[in-house]
Amino acid sequence: MDGPIERHTISVLVENEPGVLARVIGLFSGRGYNIESLTVAEVEAQRGRSRINLVTTGSPMIIEQIKAQLDRLVPVHTVRDLTAEGPHLERELALIKVMGAGEKRVESLRIADIFRARVVDSTNESFVFEITGKPDKVNAFVNLMAPLGLVEVSRTGVVAVSRGTGTI
Amino acid sequence: MVGAEMVIRALIDHGVDVIFGYPGGAVLPIYDALFKQNKVRHILVRHEQAAVHAAEGYARSTGRPGVVLVTSGPGATNSVTGLADALMDSVPIVCLTGQVPTHMIGNDAFQEADTVGITRPCTKHNYLVKNVADLPRVLREAFYVACAGRPGPVVVDLPKDVMMALGDYGDGQATAEELARRAYRPTLDPDPARIEAAVALIAGAKRPIFYAGGGVVNAGPEASERLTEFVRLTGQPITHTLMGLGCYPASDQQFLGMVGMHGTYEANMAMAECDVMIAVGARFDDRVTGRLSDFSKGSKKIHIDVDPSSINKNVAVDLAIVGDARRVLEAMLKAWRAAKAKPDKSALEAWWARIEKWRARECLRYKQNDAVIKPQYALERLYEATKDRDTYFTTEVGQHQMWAAQFLKFERPNRWMTSGGLGTMGYGFPAALGVQVAHPDALVIDVAGESSFMMNLQELSTIMQFRLPVKVFILNNGCMGMVRQWQEMFHGGRYSQSYIESLPDFIALAESFGACGVRATKPAEVDDVIRTMIETEGPVIADIVIDAVENVYPMIPGGAAHYEMKLGPDHGELEERSEDGMVLV
Numbered sequence: 001m002d003g004p005i006e007r008h009t010i011s012v013l014v015e016n017e018p019g020v021l022a023r024v025i026g027l028f029s030g031r032g033y034n035i036e037s038l039t040v041a042e043v044e045a046q047r048g049r050s051r052i053n054l055v056t057t058g059s060p061m062i063i064e065q066i067k068a069q070l071d072r073l074v075p076v077h078t079v080r081d082l083t084a085e086g087p088h089l090e091r092e093l094a095l096i097k098v099m100g101a102g103e104k105r106v107e108s109l110r111i112a113d114i115f116r117a118r119v120v121d122s123t124n125e126s127f128v129f130e131i132t133g134k135p136d137k138v139n140a141f142v143n144l145m146a147p148l149g150l151v152e153v154s155r156t157g158v159v160a161v162s163r164g165t166g167t168i
Numbered sequence: 169m170v171g172a173e174m175v176i177r178a179l180i181d182h183g184v185d186v187i188f189g190y191p192g193g194a195v196l197p198i199y200d201a202l203f204k205q206n207k208v209r210h211i212l213v214r215h216e217q218a219a220v221h222a223a224e225g226y227a228r229s230t231g232r233p234g235v236v237l238v239t240s241g242p243g244a245t246n247s248v249t250g251l252a253d254a255l256m257d258s259v260p261i262v263c264l265t266g267q268v269p270t271h272m273i274g275n276d277a278f279q280e281a282d283t284v285g286i287t288r289p290c291t292k293h294n295y296l297v298k299n300v301a302d303l304p305r306v307l308r309e310a311f312y313v314a315c316a317g318r319p320g321p322v323v324v325d326l327p328k329d330v331m332m333a334l335g336d337y338g339d340g341q342a343t344a345e346e347l348a349r350r351a352y353r354p355t356l357d358p359d360p361a362r363i364e365a366a367v368a369l370i371a372g373a374k375r376p377i378f379y380a381g382g383g384v385v386n387a388g389p390e391a392s393e394r395l396t397e398f399v400r401l402t403g404q405p406i407t408h409t410l411m412g413l414g415c416y417p418a419s420d421q422q423f424l425g426m427v428g429m430h431g432t433y434e435a436n437m438a439m440a441e442c443d444v445m446i447a448v449g450a451r452f453d454d455r456v457t458g459r460l461s462d463f464s465k466g467s468k469k470i471h472i473d474v475d476p477s478s479i480n481k482n483v484a485v486d487l488a489i490v491g492d493a494r495r496v497l498e499a500m501l502k503a504w505r506a507a508k509a510k511p512d513k514s515a516l517e518a519w520w521a522r523i524e525k526w527r528a529r530e531c532l533r534y535k536q537n538d539a540v541i542k543p544q545y546a547l548e549r550l551y552e553a554t555k556d557r558d559t560y561f562t563t564e565v566g567q568h569q570m571w572a573a574q575f576l577k578f579e580r581p582n583r584w585m586t587s588g589g590l591g592t593m594g595y596g597f598p599a600a601l602g603v604q605v606a607h608p609d610a611l612v613i614d615v616a617g618e619s620s621f622m623m624n625l626q627e628l629s630t631i632m633q634f635r636l637p638v639k640v641f642i643l644n645n646g647c648m649g650m651v652r653q654w655q656e657m658f659h660g661g662r663y664s665q666s667y668i669e670s671l672p673d674f675i676a677l678a679e680s681f682g683a684c685g686v687r688a689t690k691p692a693e694v695d696d697v698i699r700t701m702i703e704t705e706g707p708v709i710a711d712i713v714i715d716a717v718e719n720v721y722p723m724i725p726g727g728a729a730h731y732e733m734k735l736g737p738d739h740g741e742l743e744e745r746s747e748d749g750m751v752l753v
């Protein structure tokens with residue numbers, strides 16, 4: 001609806017029970033919201049809680065809706081809009097396979113070095129790079145690898161946490 | 169205690185004395201446990217969809233959760249429409265579904281369906297209980313979730329082996345730890361600062377209107393009392409939605425009638441022209457707002473709702489108050505009195521003068537002749553004949569539903585059960601059955617269209633078996649009237665598949681089940697037929713043969729703004745005929 005399209009990173013603390021991820025995804029598909037990225041893992045084994053990090057886009061009214069809809073899911077404990085709440089960190093990890101020989105192979109290594117990507121696997125014809133950083137950095141790295149023999153990308157999606165002493 | 173016995177125990181512990189259901193292989197252990205006790209009564213329906221609608225009728229007429237028991241696979245899938253209906257209209261339902269044994273789940277076993285998968289988007293929450301140790305907690309949670317905050321349907325899927333497994337039920341009470349773990353905690357008490365801001369806004373309003381909805385009914389009868397008290401204190405006008413009928417006494421002068429697509433002219437005009445709108449438990453549905461971009465543009469809007477996701481969904485509001493309607497209204501009353509607030513009297517007088525002019529258009533006026541029965545006339549007579557009794561009305565979906573909402577008047581909440589959100593044909597008859605189970609001595613009438621009634625008429629068998637004297641008042645126009653009306657208005661009169669041929673003789677149909685059937689074909693017969701229907705002790709089908717081409721007015725045509733109401737031919741207006749509305753639902 002009204003207003004400019006914004007990108008928001010939202011963290012959700014949920015009860016780690018079967019179906020909770022399906023509920024979140026169903027909410028987004030059922031109501032036509034966007035998901036740019038979604039990650040989920042258990043974060044408190046003792047209390048059985050998982051954390052979902054979502055990156056979504058929408059007008060301010062839609063973003064408010066998304067948060068309210070998430071919050072009313074029964075297994076959801078907390079919903080935090082990290083983008084709205086202030087400074088926060090976003091990281092993503094990617095494994096990137098590049099194939100090639102000669103100049104291109106050397107160039108890919110050089111760029112990996114600049115980006116602080118690590119070589120985690122290599123053969124005579126291929127490398128697998130591991131890179132961590134903000135999604136923008138990962139995107140830039142992937143784009144640079146494209147002409148150098150990029151054959152496969154595997155990304156975790158965004159994990160995020162607020163800066164400073166505040167907690168979810 | 170085995171799982172099946174725990175289920176019955178949990179029902180008893182939650183004060184459930186009747187459930188609606190249909191047996192099958194996967195739930196036989198539960199039916200066995202049911203057989204061995206006499207605290208929980210079981211109403212055997214003839215189709216699982218009807219079980220859910222009956223439970224909805226029970227719930228909405230009592231304020232208590234309705235409970236359903238069905239088998240796995242087809243039993244569960246048949247209940248889906250009812251669950252979706254209950255979700256849209258916020259009805260508290262606990263639906264217990266049988267499931268194949270845990271070790272067979274995922275193997276395409278006989279009568280296996282992924283019930284939690286299928287029902288996830290049409291329930292407030294659902295559970296698959298894989299371990300009997302979890303069962304007592306899950307059952308407690310199911311009732312809690314169904315009723316807390318904005319109510320809704322909850323499914324508990326029960327594999328057969330879990331029902332036969334031995335376990336420890338405990339004392340039935342939730343431990344402190346269990347309570348602490350519950351993630352779902354709706355906000356019920358409003359923020360006092362917002363209450364004060366609301367009171368100031370209402371007191372200062374020059375052209376205010378209260379706009380109440382089903383949320384007020386859901387918050388319990390006291391919420392309706394507080395609403396009435398507050399509205400009277402302010403002297404301001406009030407309208408309500410289709411779901412809100414009865415939350416404010418219809419006979420009161422401050423009441424403008426229902427709002428929305430087929431609401432009154434005065435209610436819609438007042439919504440369009442107001443400067444302060446106070447929405448209480450209503451959700452700015454598209455049937456109320458008309459063209460969104462032109463909805464009440466000049467007003468400040470206060471929105472009171474227990475569900476934060478209802479706020480700022482369709483319409484941006486100026487002051488949001490999250491909380492239970494009763495508590496919010498109590499707080500507003502207190503704040504109003506404490507502030508010694510006084511409404512702006514002269515502004516209000518001018519506002520009422522404008523409203524009276526709109527009212528004087530008599531938007532519901534119609535012309536009755538001697539030859540054919542007008543549906544409006546039949547309903548007016550029905551209202552006259554039933555108004556001095558404690559009468560409960562349900563409806564099906566279509567024109568008759570809108571006429572019923574326009575012409576029946578309700579002084580109290582919980583007396584009107586209709587499928588508002590999903591618009592489910594076939595809702596009204598089983599819902600009436602459920603209402604009658606809850607109120608055995610009350611007069612319960614399903615105002616029906618003949619097409620809708622045909623969707624669940626198998627329940628005639630149920631009402632006979634359980635001696636439920638439900639009355640079905642069919643406004644029989646021989647067609648899917650509402651579809652016909654839209655085809656006439658928006659599809660160039662091409663009546664594609666909206667006429668049902670081979671309708672049954674409803675008198676013979678009633679008699680074949682052992683019920684009574686009566687018919688009126690002329691206006692002069694209507695009163696007699698209504699009297700017979702009411703005075704006959706058992707179930708009755710009254711077949712009221714009405715004008716087949718009557719349309720529902722007034723109307724906000726699809727796509728129009730809410731101030732662009734058409735009053736129709738009885739007001740000298742031409743019937744709407746344009747294909748502009750075609751894209752709208």
Ligand SMILES: Cc1ncc(C[n+]2csc(CCOP(=O)(O)OP(=O)(O)O)c2C)c(N)n1
Nearest residue numbers: 566567568591593617618619620648649650
């Ligand atoms: C289950 C279902 N199917 C289809 C519809 C679409 N629909 C809305 S009103 C209507 C016609 C209803 O006809 P009837 O029950 O005879 O009532 P009338 O409009 O004639 O009063 C139809 C088909 C619906 N609401 N529900």
